[in-house]
Amino acid sequence: xxxxxxxxxxxxxxxxxxxxxxxxxxxxxxxxxxxxxxxxxxxxxxxxxxxxxxxxxxxxxxxxxxxxxxxxxxxxxxxxxxxxxxxxxxxxxxxxxxxxxxxxxxxxxxxxxxxxxxxxxxxxxxxxxxxxxxxxxxxxxxxxxxxxxxxxxxxxxxxxxxxxxxxxxxxxxxxxxxxxxxxxxxxxxxxxxxxxxxxxxxxxxxxxxxxxxxxxxxxxxxxxxxxxxxxxxxxxxxxxxxxxxxxxxxxxxxxxxxxxxxxxxxxxxxxxxxxxxxxxxxxxxxxxxxxxxxxxxxxxxxxxxxxxxxxxxxxxxxxxxxxxxxxxxxxxxxxxxxxxxxxxxxxxxxxxxxxxxxxxxxxxxxxxxxxxxxxxxxxxxxxxxxxxxxxxxxxxxxxxxxxxxxxxxxxxxxxxxxxxxxxxxxxxxxxxxxxxxxxxxxxxxxxxxxxxxxxxxxxxxxxxxxxxxxxxxxxxxxxxxxxxxxxxxxxxxxxxxxxxxxxxxxxxxxxxxxxxxxxxxxxxxxxxxxxxxxxxxxxxxxxxxxxxxxxxxxxxxxxxx
Numbered sequence: 117x118x119x120x121x122x123x124x125x126x127x128x129x130x131x132x133x134x135x136x137x138x139x140x141x142x143x144x145x146x147x148x149x150x151x152x153x154x155x156x157x158x159x160x161x162x163x164x165x166x167x168x169x170x171x172x173x174x175x176x177x178x179x180x181x182x183x184x185x186x187x188x189x190x191x192x193x194x195x196x197x198x199x200x201x202x203x204x205x206x207x208x209x210x211x212x213x214x215x216x217x218x219x220x221x222x223x224x225x226x227x228x229x230x231x232x233x234x235x236x237x238x239x240x241x242x243x244x245x246x247x248x249x250x251x252x253x254x255x256x257x258x259x260x261x262x263x264x265x266x267x268x269x270x271x272x273x274x275x276x277x278x279x280x281x282x283x284x285x286x287x288x289x290x291x292x293x294x295x296x297x298x299x300x301x302x303x304x305x306x307x308x309x310x311x312x313x314x315x316x317x318x319x320x321x322x323x324x325x326x327x328x329x330x331x332x333x334x335x336x337x338x339x340x341x342x343x344x345x346x347x348x349x350x351x352x353x354x355x356x357x358x359x360x361x362x363x364x365x366x367x368x369x370x371x372x373x374x375x376x377x378x379x380x381x382x383x384x385x386x387x388x389x390x391x392x393x394x395x396x397x398x399x400x401x402x403x404x405x406x407x408x409x410x411x412x413x414x415x416x417x418x419x420x421x422x423x424x425x426x427x428x429x430x431x432x433x434x435x436x437x438x439x440x441x442x443x444x445x446x447x448x449x450x451x452x453x454x455x456x457x458x459x460x461x462x463x464x465x466x467x468x469x470x471x472x473x474x475x476x477x478x479x480x481x482x483x484x485x486x487x488x489x490x491x492x493x494x495x496x497x498x499x500x501x502x503x504x505x506x507x508x509x510x511x512x513x514x515x516x517x518x519x520x521x522x523x524x525x526x527x528x529x530x531x532x533x534x535x536x537x538x539x540x541x542x543x544x545x546x547x548x549x550x551x552x553x554x555x556x557x558x559x560x561x562x563x564x565x566x567x568x569x570x571x572x573x574x575x576x577x578x579x580x581x582x583x584x585x586x587x588x589x590x591x592x593x594x595x596x597x598x599x600x601x602x603x604x605x606x607x608x609x610x611x612x613x614x615x616x617x618x619x620x621x622x623x624x625x626x627x628x629x630x631x632x633x634x635x636x637x638x639x640x641x642x643x644x645x646x647x648x649x650x651x652x653x654x655x656x657x658x659x660x661x662x663x664x665x666x667x668x669x670x671x672x673x674x675x676x677x
Contacts, residue, residue, distance in 0.1 A: 158188060158189040158197070158202045158205075158206065159186070159187065159188040159189075160187040160188070160189075160206055160209055160210055160213070160297075162185060162187070166214070166217070167213075167214060167217035167218040167220075167221045168185050168187075168213055168214075168217040168295065169185060170217075170221055171217050171220060171221055171224075171252060171295075172184065172185050172295055174224065174255075175253050175255070175294075181291075182253070182294065182295075183291070183292045183294070183295060183296065184295070185295040185296075186295070186296050186297070187209065187213065187250065187296075187297040188297055189202060189205055189206065189209065189248065189297070190248070190297075190298075190299040192245065192246040192299060192302030192303075193302060194305070195245055195246065195302060195303070195305055204242065205241055205242065208239075208242065209239055209248075209297075212237070212239050213237070213239075213250060216235070216237045216250075216252075217252070220232070220235060220252055224255060231254075231255060231256035231257040231258050232254060232255040232256065232258045233254050233258040233259040233265070234251055234252060234253055234254045234258065234259060234260055234261035234262075234265060234294075235251070235252040236249055236250075236251050236261065236265050236266055236268075236269035237249065237250045237251075237252070237269070238269050238270060238272075238273035238275060238300070239297075240273065240275065240366060240367070243365070244303060244365030244366055244367055244369060245302065245303040245305070245365060245366065246299065246301070246302045246303065246366065247270075247273070247275045247299075247300055247301040247302070247366045248297045248298060248299055248300060249266070249269065249270075249297070249298050249300045250295070250296070250297050250298075251287075251293055251294050251295075251296075252294065252295070253294040253295075260288070261287070261288050261293060261294075262288050263284055263285065263288060266284045266287065266288075266300075267284065270300065270301070274367045274368075275300070275301050275366045275367060276366075276367065276368050277301070277303065277364050277365065277366050277367065277368040278301045278302050278303050278304065278364070278366050279300060279301045279366075280299065280300050280301060280302075283298060283299075283300055284300065301366040302366065303363065303364050303365045303366050303371075304363045304364045304371075305363050305371070306360065306361065306362060306363030306371040306372065306373040307360060307361035307363070307373055308360050308373055308374050308376075309357055309358045309359050309360040309373065309374055309375040309376030310357060310358045310376045311357055311376045311377045311379065312354065312355055312356050312357035312376060312377065312378050312379035313354075313355045313379050314352050314353070314354055314355070314379050314380075314381060314382065315352060315353045315354075315355060316351075316352045317350055317351060317352055317353070318343050318345070318351055318352070318404050318406075318411070319343075320406035321406070322343070328527050332527060332528065332530075333527065333528055334494075334510065334527040334528065342403050342416065342435060342437070342453065342455070343403060343404045343405070344401075344402075344403060344404075344416065345398045345401065345402065345403070345404040345413055346398065346401045347398055347399065347400050347401050348397055348398065349397065349398045350390075350395045350396070350397060351387060351395075351396045351397065351398055351404055351411050351413075352381065352382070352395070352396045352411065353394060353395050353396075354379060354381055354393070354394045354395065354396075355379070356378070356394070357375065357376025357377055357378050357379070358375075358376050359375050359376070360372075360373025360374050360375045360376070361373055381395075381396045382396070382406070382409065382410040382411050383396060383410055383411070384407060384409075384410030384411050384412030384413075385412040385413065385414075386398065386399050386400045386402065386412060386413035386414070386415070387399055387410075387411055387412060387413055396411060398413045399413070400413055400415055401413075401415065401416070402414050402415035402416045402434060402435070403415075403416045403434070403435045403452065403453075414434045414435055414452050415433075415434040415435075416434060416435045416436070416437060417430070417432045417434060417435070417436045417437070417450075418437050418439075419436070419437065419438045419439060419440070420439050420440075421439065421440045422438075422440035422441045422442070422443055422458070423438055423440070423441070423442045423443060423446050423448055423463075424443040424446065427446075428446070429446055429447040429448070429449075430446075430447070430448045430449065430450070431447075431449045431450075432449070432450045432451070432452075433450075433451050434450065434451060434452050435450060435452035435453045435454070435455075435469070436448060436450040436452070436453075436454045436455070437454075437455045437457075438454070438455065438456045438457060438458070439457045439458070440457060440458045441456070441458035441459045441460070441461065441475070442456060442458075442459075442460045442461060442463050442465060443461055443463065444461040444462040444463055444480070444482075445462065445463060446463045446464075447463060447464040447465075447466075448463070448464070448465050448466070449464075449465075449466045449467075450466070450467055450468060450469075451468040451469075452467070452468055452469045453467060453468075453469035453470045453471070453472070454467040454469075454470075454471050454472070454487075455472045455474075456471075456472065456473045456474065456475070457474050457475070458474070458475045459473075459475035459476055459477070459478060460473050460475070460476070460477040460478070460479075460483060460485070460493075461478055461479075461480070461483070462478075462479055462480040462481075462482035462483050463482075463483060464483070464484045464486075465483075465484070465485050465486065466484075466486040466487075467486065467487045467488065467489075468488050469487070469488060469489050470487060470489045470490045470491070470492070471485065471486075471487040471490070471491045471492070471493075471503075472491075472492045472493075473491075473492070473493040473494065474494060475494055476493055476494035476495035476496065476497070477493055477495065477496040477497060477499050478497055478498070479496070479497060479498040479499030479500075479515075480498055481498045481499075481514075483498070483499035483500065484499070484500045484502075485499055485500065485501045485502070485503075486501075486502040486503075487502070487503045487504065487505075488504045489503075489504060489505045490503065490505045490506050490507070490508065490521075491503045491506075491507045491508065491509075492508045492509075493508075493509045493510075494509070494510055494528070495509060495510050495511045495512075495513070495528075495529075496509050496511075496512050496513070496515050497512075497513040497514065497515070498513065498514050498515065499515050499516075500515070500516045500518075501515055501516070501517045501518065501519075502518045502519075502565050502568070503517075503518070503519045503520070503521070503565070504520050504521070504565055505520065505521040506519070506521040506522045506523070506524060507519050507521075507522075507523045507524065508524045508525075508527075509524075509525055510525070510527050510528025510529050510530065511525065511528060511529040511530070511531045511532070511533075512525060512531075512532045512533070512535065512537070513531075513533050513534060513535070514533070514534035514535045515534075515535040515536075515537075516535055516536050517535070517536070517537045517538060517539070518538050518564040518565045518568045519537070519538065519539045519540065519564060519565070520540045520563055520564060520565045520566070521539070521540060521541055522539060522541045522542050522543070522544070523537055523539045523542070523543045523544070523545075524544050524545075525543075525544065525545035525546065526544055526545065526546065529546070530545055530546025530547060530641070531545070531546060531547045531548075532545045532547065532548045532549075532556060532558075532640075533547075533549065533550050533554055533556060534550075534554045534555065534556055535556065535557070536556075536557040536558075536559070537556075537557065537558045537559070538559045538560075538562075538564035538568075539558075539559075539560055539564065540560075540561065540562060540563055540564060541560070541634045541635075541636065542560065542634070542635065542636065542637045542638070542639065543558050543560065543637075543638050543639070543640075544638075544639045544640070545639075545640045545641075546640060546641045546642070547640065547641060547642045547643075547644070548638070548640045548642070548643045548644070548647050548665075549643055549644030549645070549646050549647040549658070550644055550646075551644060552646075553644060553645045553646030554646055555646050555647075555648065556644075556646065556647045556648070557647075557648045557650070558638055558647065558648070558649050558650070559649075559650040559651075560636040560637070560638065560649075560650065560651045560652070561636050561651055561652040561653075562652075563621060563624060563625075566617060566620065566621050566624070567621075569617055570614065570617055570618070570621070573610050573613055573614045573617070574614070576610050577607065577610050577611060577614065580603055580606060580607045580610065581607065583603060584600060584603045584604065584607065587599055587600055587603065588600070635668060636651050636652065636668060636669055637666060637667065637668045638651075638665070638666070638667040638668075639664075639665075639666045639667075640664065640665050641663060641664050641665075642661065642662070642663040642664070642665070643658055643661070643662045643663075643665045644658070644661055645658050645659055645660055645661060646658070649667055649674060651667075651668070651669040651674055652669060654669060654672065654673065654674055655674075656674040656676075662676065665677070
């Protein structure tokens, strides 16, 4: 037997160092390759002196139409390789084929084995999720690749899961079975469980905005601050978590998967969980609200007509919706929001949330309006107004206003005439004052509501102390003892209120010092003479008309622009 090295030397002398080019030249013209195709994505580029190319050169001399080597990483189904993974796998593939081809080439060069069977090389990805195979052709009288060879090579490489049986069956008859990389097996990716979640049927945060139409009017009946719910309605639903699906590598190794976490229903007051545990239901009718941690239903008191002698005074631990008017002499108090569809007359209205008056307030110098959040009214006349956050109205006439936020009079008539406005931050209006030079006072800064409440409590405490001292000088009687007991109780309550209010004022003052101070500003289209402006104790009286006007405090003086 003539050594294979002799054939290589003879080919080198006759055809040069690249005998495979001679094979191409002898091919029919119509089959000539116009040039090497550009490298396909994720294809391993081999140099001419690479062991794989040298093996191909040897076999190309004896085998006709032997396809050129093409080692391309094919993506497994549903397991695509990203660019970084592909680069790492190509580097590993180059190392593996260099070793395998170099070992086979060494056997052929040594002359120790001239008859070699076809060789199957299995390449497994780093994560074990895919396996490719490369087949080297036989040499001499060696056996061609067969299904048994393929099965034996996969078994030796422990590739037993996700094997492409159709490929193994057809590959021995494939004309391009040699020097090509074939995807022969792929694993199953682990599917992580999806966490459970809560689907809300009511929004957790209400968007409260005032819409002004093209005629500069606001419809205060369409603010829709309430989310009405009836008993048995579903507030939110629970989507259960899913279990993780275990994955498998081509070597039949399990890939663990995490199960989804269970969600909990945000159950609050007046709500209950359904029998199947998948829904949160309203246990009573009312107004649904998210308190920050849970949904709760606040019972809503609905009054279809006026608040008058047919209803009496109202003190309600929830929200109140009045479709008619609040007549003179009556009192409406609610911990939640109060909505009035008609007019508020000379009465007392106190809301623990927002107060919305669609008609307006005709106070007759007797109405007292309070809100712990915002007030929205068509107009307010001859009333005392206390609001913790902001006041929005079309016009204010002869009102005493104490506002710890902003006063906005920017719709409808946009006028502020007479009275005194005390706002912690700013006042924005169309017109302030009147042509008749009606005295209108605007004071900015401080905490108007808290200051006034402290002032009222001091007055009440002083009056109670005087009444108690006067009562003590009266002759002893059951009426005297009962009256003194009531006065002492009221005096103790007022003193506790005052102490709590002082703590809240100190806390609020400390927060304001740490936070960025909001600008104190009066902004209006027109301000008339007779208007007095005060900002943090600095006052200015307007002696002429300004249009427009913006006033703020700069350098200890009121600056007009």
